Amino acid sequence: MNPAELFDIFGTEVFLAVLALVLIVTDLLDGGGKLTGASEKTRFVTYAGLGAILVSTFFLEPYGDGQFGQLDSFAIFFKQFFVATALLVMWLAAPYEVRFPAGRGEFSMLIVFATLGMCMLASCNDFATLFVGLELVTITLFMLAAFRPGLPRSIEAGIKFVIIGAVAAGFMVYGIAFIYGATGSFDFAVVHDVIVSSEEMPGALQFGLLMLLVGLGFKLGAVPFHVWIPDVYQGAPTPVTAMLSVGSKATGVLLMMRLVYSILGEAAGQWTALLMGLAFLTLLMGNLGAIPQTDLKRFLGYSGIAHAGFLMLALATGSQDSANAILFYMSTYLFANIAAFLVIVVVSRTADNAHMDRINGLANRSPFLALVLTVSMLSLAGVPPFAGFFAKFMVLRAAVDHGGLMPVVILSLVMVVVGLYYYLCVVKRIYMREAVDSSVLEMSGWTRGLLLLCVVVMFLFGIYQSPLVDFARAGAASLF
Secondary structure (H helix, E strand, O other): OOOHHHHHHHHHHHHHHHHHHHHHHHHHHHHOOOOHHHHHHHHHHHHHHHHHHHHHHHHOOOEEEEEOEEOOOOHHHHHHHHHHHHHHHHHHOOOOOHHHOOOOOHHHHHHHHHHHHHHHHHHOEEEEHHHHHHHHHHHHHHHHHOOOOOHHHHHHHHHHHHHHHHHHHHHHHHHHHHHHHHHHEEEEEHHHHHHHHOOOOHHHHHHHHHHHHHHHHHHHOOOOOOOOOOHHHOOOOOHHHHHHHHHHHHHHHHHHHHHHHHHHHHHHHHHHHOOOOOOOHHHHHHHHHHOOOOOHHHHHHHHHHHHHHHHHHHOOOOOOOHHHHHHHHHHHHHHHHHHHHHHEEEOOOOOOOHHHHOOOOHHHHOHHHHHHHHHHHHHHHOEEEEEOHHEEEEEEEHHHOOOOOOHHHHHHHHHHHHHHHOOOHHHHHHHOOOOOOOOOOOOOOHHHHHHHHHHHHHHHHHHHHHHHHHHHHHHOOOOO
16 A cells, blocks of 8 residues: 555544644643643644544545555445544543643543554554554553553552453454464454354354453453453543543444444354343442442442443444444443533542542532433433434434343343432432532533533433434444
């Protein structure tokens, strides 16, 4: 491939790399040769750069397969999703950055580098590119999880994340080696051709795909690969937890969809029972594990595991409707989670903790924050008229149409009721408990603006889903 063709596919990644370098130079110049990260210039450059890159992604045209990557409508959708996530996380981080004694500039750079890796994964069409992109994402998230050296929980989160992430990477490398040994290629298309042309899939290839599934299950947060989530979510800085809950999960979803739709293809039906079993366990663990939690970030961690169960159910279906449902689901999940984590940033500012008691009596301290967190919880629970209801409805409808997943569909409906219980327990704290802290909760206009945006999106796409459904359908079209 010539440089022009490479730029057609990886232009977004080039812009992100340039932005990261500009952030380094800006920080150095403003800090007199030291990476201080203390200036407003660095933040402005980050916002402006990510905003411009996000706008540029809407002008991308599908390119097709290249030697080192591909640019189809599915890749474009996730590039837009990842850049939007990074922009929202940086917006969310603005009121939190005062807690960083140093390194605020490096924080922005690491977010940009993580986004670069995620966008690279969106365009990968072979296992070599997949592993490089995944490790870029994982290593930057390792550093971000331990970004507050003065906070023991942050260091603990980073160490646990590193250890379990290294194990998951080992499984993935082992799986890729077996896949290469069985097919002689890293290319997704070649592996797909070997799978569909074989009367029986070679044992080495099956083993390699299973090992790959372990590594991807770690990113998605599916049971039994979920054990890192509660501790890392609790200990990491809150903006990093938001990035993990949305960006990291989305990379797992992206790669699982490539595995099911692009690599397995017509043979995906042979894996339905396995994916259905993982969905069953993930739904059970996530929903039941959320009930006894007393920390908001751990609570949202188990909530994220439960949502991974719904995504696994859609993956087990393997239909075009389920692919549309997954992209719609992730879009609504983004705004519900960003809103919840931003409320946590505001209410935990003085005590630097996210204990459930921090939201007790929130309706009396800040009716606006109470409304935002209530809408977020109801959307995550799947209560109409919010967007989360239609997201779950799309997944369950696709599973029912499949016909062979009724046991998991019934469990999902039961877990929706369980989820409604623990989400309403949070709402109960907001309106029916006495506040443990009567101090005034101050917010900037930018913070209010982001919270209002999230509420509007959750409500708007709950009552008028067509634009987002069409957007998701267009993103998934290239998989079929």
